[in-house]
Amino acid sequence: MTSMDSRPAPGAVDVVARPTLDDVARLAEVSRKTVSRVMSGGQNVAPDTRERVLRAAKALRFRPNAVARDLRTGGTSRTVAFVIGDLTNPFYAAVASGVERALARQDLTMVLAATEDQVEREVQAVTAMLERRVRALLLVPISDDHSYLDGERELGTPIVAVDRPLSHAVSDLVVLDNRGGAALALRALVDAGHRRIAFVGSSSRLRPHAERRAGYEDVLRAAGLPVDEALIRQDAPDVDAAEAATGQLLALPDPPTAVFTANNRATAGAARALRGHPSRVVLFGFDDFELAQATGVSVVAYDPAQMGEAAAALALERLGRPSRTTEQITLPTHLLVRGDISPA
Amino acid sequence: MTSMDSRPAPGAVDVVARPTLDDVARLAEVSRKTVSRVMSGGQNVAPDTRERVLRAAKALRFRPNAVARDLRTGGTSRTVAFVIGDLTNPFYAAVASGVERALARQDLTMVLAATEDQVEREVQAVTAMLERRVRALLLVPISDDHSYLDGERELGTPIVAVDRPLSHAVSDLVVLDNRGGAALALRALVDAGHRRIAFVGSSSRLRPHAERRAGYEDVLRAAGLPVDEALIRQDAPDVDAAEAATGQLLALPDPPTAVFTANNRATAGAARALRGHPSRVVLFGFDDFELAQATGVSVVAYDPAQMGEAAAALALERLGRPSRTTEQITLPTHLLVRGDISPA
DNA sequence: ATGAAAGCGCTAACAT
């Protein structure tokens, strides 16, 4: 650095160099440390000194550098990572909203990475977050091997799995009562008189779906009803596929009188397929959604934002006591029955 | 630091100190710089040296510290901030998803802050982001005075407003063709034969709403129809309020034959109010939504993710040429007419 | 191909 005010400009024409603590100190004619003190709460500073520093800071448009601060104070930022599949899915968005809210209360910021349900992107996102020294890592897992996270716990980063557990790795966990929730819905349908109830969901590879399917079967068996594979579609990972699958179910020689959809995507697809269908078929979905009430669709409901809040809370607790045993929180579900769900 | 391996543990029982470049260098018996070279691409390193370094890094579970790297390389992180109102609104969620996608392509991470539409939280979030030295700042503004952002542009941080402009400050901007979109819908309704078309939306304080309202009036006037204040409700900022407002419109002595809702919240509320309503009232909304098709609601549609992508792109362009004049992108809308929209 | 020294912007520790 040659002359005082010639700090290298970041490549652009009229862009001005960003002032640092030093610049403020120089202008206020105090030491760096004094400025630092003023900037962070400012104990033990004479009122007029503080005044002078603040004026200088304002004049220079000084903005403290949190990156430098974090580095100095411990190497971890006031930031928590949340790695999810797809923000476009209202379920994930609501969970993220809960995470954000819980963190904001502690003056923490959520860093969000979407993986579009691709394993490589999960690894990549998680790595980037950990390198950024996030305070904690929340994730909705997709990879089927999270052993790459093994070391991280010992290094003190709380890791919380959301919606489903990690594979080959232990962590705190927040899940729904999937099996119980599905069973509630099925019992309601069976009690209403349905005997042929279809199941539409995505791959049984995913734990929540396997559990919802189990809850579906639990009730059928308990009621002495057959579990008819022809009525079970697990090949509907998105709305379009669910629409198609439901359409095919309706076209069956002996069609179902009710359709249980295992998640919001499936419900949306089924609702589309059911629109304009001549005979009455009752739709019951897992996951509430905004227009469920307006469309008279009954659902298994719960509070997704609460999931996010619980996950954030778990992470913060572990930050306090890293060595305690891992914890699992299972969130309850409840039924929202809208209108008449009896068979035709 | 007294003895070699006694770096202070971060306060916890069995938590292990996080290894640094130095630790790796020591184990691999090379210099810090050599490890650094290997970690970042690694030109000019002998194959066996590199091998040794990588082994050491793996053994120690070394993870580079991006915070330190960023500090050294220029004080700005590979991070872009997006400050929005509410992630729970599918519109914002979809925009965020677009932002995330566009950034991920450039290996950048989105940092998200939700303000719950509170001015103080906006200022607070923006400040936190800037202190974190984000590469760029995208925001859906709520404050009515953004002059506090004035200095930031000169300091080289690209700022992009999304959905509506900043107040008292200039910036790049991505908006929708709100007026045109609303006019499209109204023309469709008028052409279909409607004469009494209600308007349900939130506060006209917000630019997009004022524009949509203007589009609504444009068409009525052009068609020689009266603009009846009794049919215009601008007091419906959320779903419940929209439901109530719509209910009251329907109870009018001379009720509307169609309702134009100015955003997805209003549409959801109106749909609820319309459910089970005896006489036929056509619903036309601004913003598409998942179940619009299944429920036969016509909408003014556009691609919210594209908004996010455009905003991110604008920010990155400005990063390259900070001094060019600000730019505004107006995204087109189109109609999705579903079913018969003619009056009863 | 490798290393030594310096420093990014800040704060902790220890003066004074």
Add this chain to the structure above:
DNA sequence: ATGTTAGCGCTTTCAT
């Protein structure tokens, strides 16, 4: 109440 020194973990000169 204020200043000095050192150093967070990394990369950037510039040597060798």
